[in-house]
Amino acid sequence: MWYVGSKNKLSKELVPVIQSYITKDTKGYLEPFVGGANMIDKIKCNNKIGCDIHKELIALLNKAKNEIDNIPDIISEETYNEVKNNKSKYEDWYVGLVGFCATFGAKWFGGYARSKADKYNGEKTVMAIKNLKKQAPNLKDVKLKNCSFLDLPKDKIKGYVIYCDIPYRGTTKYKTEAFPYEEFYKWANEMAKDNTVLISEYNMPKIFKCIWQKETKANFDSNRKLGDEGNKRVEKLFVCNADNGYIYDKN
Numbered sequence: 001m002w003y004v005g006s007k008n009k010l011s012k013e014l015v016p017v018i019q020s021y022i023t024k025d026t027k028g029y030l031e032p033f034v035g036g037a038n039m040i041d042k043i044k045c046n047n048k049i050g051c052d053i054h055k056e057l058i059a060l061l062n063k064a065k066n067e068i069d070n071i072p073d074i075i076s077e078e079t080y081n082e083v084k085n086n087k088s089k090y091e092d093w094y095v096g097l098v099g100f101c102a103t104f105g106a107k108w109f110g111g112y113a114r115s116k117a118d119k120y121n122g123e124k125t126v127m128a129i130k131n132l133k134k135q136a137p138n139l140k141d142v143k144l145k146n147c148s149f150l151d152l153p154k155d156k157i158k159g160y161v162i163y164c165d166i167p168y169r170g171t172t173k174y175k176t177e178a179f180p181y182e183e184f185y186k187w188a189n190e191m192a193k194d195n196t197v198l199i200s201e202y203n204m205p206k207i208f209k210c211i212w213q214k215e216t217k218a219n220f221d222s223n224r225k226l227g228d229e230g231n232k233r234v235e236k237l238f239v240c241n242a243d244n245g246y247i248y249d250k251n
C-alpha cells in the first residue's frame with residue numbers, strides 16, 4: 001500500500017537481513033509499527049502480527065485482507081471532501097481508504113490526489129487502490145491489531161523477531177502527538193531480553209548496534225530534516241543487544 005515512509009523500495013535489501021534472524025525456533029514475527037504493511041507482507045514466518053496506533057489504517061488493512069472485492073476502485077474529489085469533513089458518519093476502513101488512497105503522496109487527508117495529466121478525475125486514486133488490491137493476498141496470514149507499542153502484552157512476547165519501523169526522529173509526525181522516543185528506547189531494550197529487536201532509524205542511542213546501512217534519497221518533504229545535505233540520507237538497521245546486560249539509561 002502506498003504509505004508515507006513506506007519501506008517498499010528498500011524491502012529487497014532489508015527483508016533478507018530481517019529474515020536471517022527468523023529461525024525454526026522463532027515463535028513469531030511482530031511489527032509494532034506496521035504502517036502500510038510493506039515489509040510484513042514479504043516476511044516468511046508462521047506467526048505474523050502487525051500493529052499500529054492508527055485506527056483507520058488497521059481497519060483498512062483488515063478490510064483489504066478479508067473483503068478486498070468490497071473496496072471501490074475509484075474515489076472522486078467530491079467523495080474525498082465529504083468523507084474528510086464527516087469522518088464519524090463513515091466506517092473506519094472507508095475513512096482509511098479515502099484518507100490514504102485518495103491523497104497526494106498517501107499523506108493522511110493531505111489534499112485530494114489530482115492527476116497531473118488530468119486524464120480523468122480520480123486517476124491517481126485508481127492507482128493507489130490497485131496497489132492495495134495487489135497487496136491484499138499477501139496480508140492473509142497477518143494478524144492486524146490497532147494498538148500502541150506501549151499497550152502490547154510484554155509478558156506474552158518471548159522468542160519473537162520484532163521489527164520496528166518507527167517514525168524517524170525529526171521528520172513529519174504521523175499523528176498529531178509526538179512520538180515518545182525515550183519510552184521507545186527503554187521498551188526496545190526491555191523487549192530485547194527475550195526477543196530479537198531490530199529497528200529502522202537514521203540514528204539511535206549507543207546501545208543499539210548498526211547492522212546494515214544504505215545511502216538513499218528522501219523524496220518527500222516529510223522525510224527531510226533541517227540541515228540535511230541535499231536530500232541524501234543514510235538508512236540504517238539497528239539491533240538491540242540486551243545480552244551485554246546494559247540497561248538503557250538516557251544519561
Ligand SMILES: C[S@@+](CC[C@H](N)C(=O)[O-])C[C@H]1O[C@@H](n2cnc3c(N)ncnc32)[C@H](O)[C@@H]1O
Nearest residue numbers: 005006007033035036037038052053148149165
Ligand atoms: C514509518 S511508518 C511504518 C511504515 C511501514 N514499515 C511501511 O513500509 O509501510 C511508522 C508507523 O508507526 C505508527 N506509529 C506511530 N506511533 C505509534 C505508536 N505509539 N504505536 C504504534 N504505532 C505507532 C504510525 O502510525 C506509522 O504507521
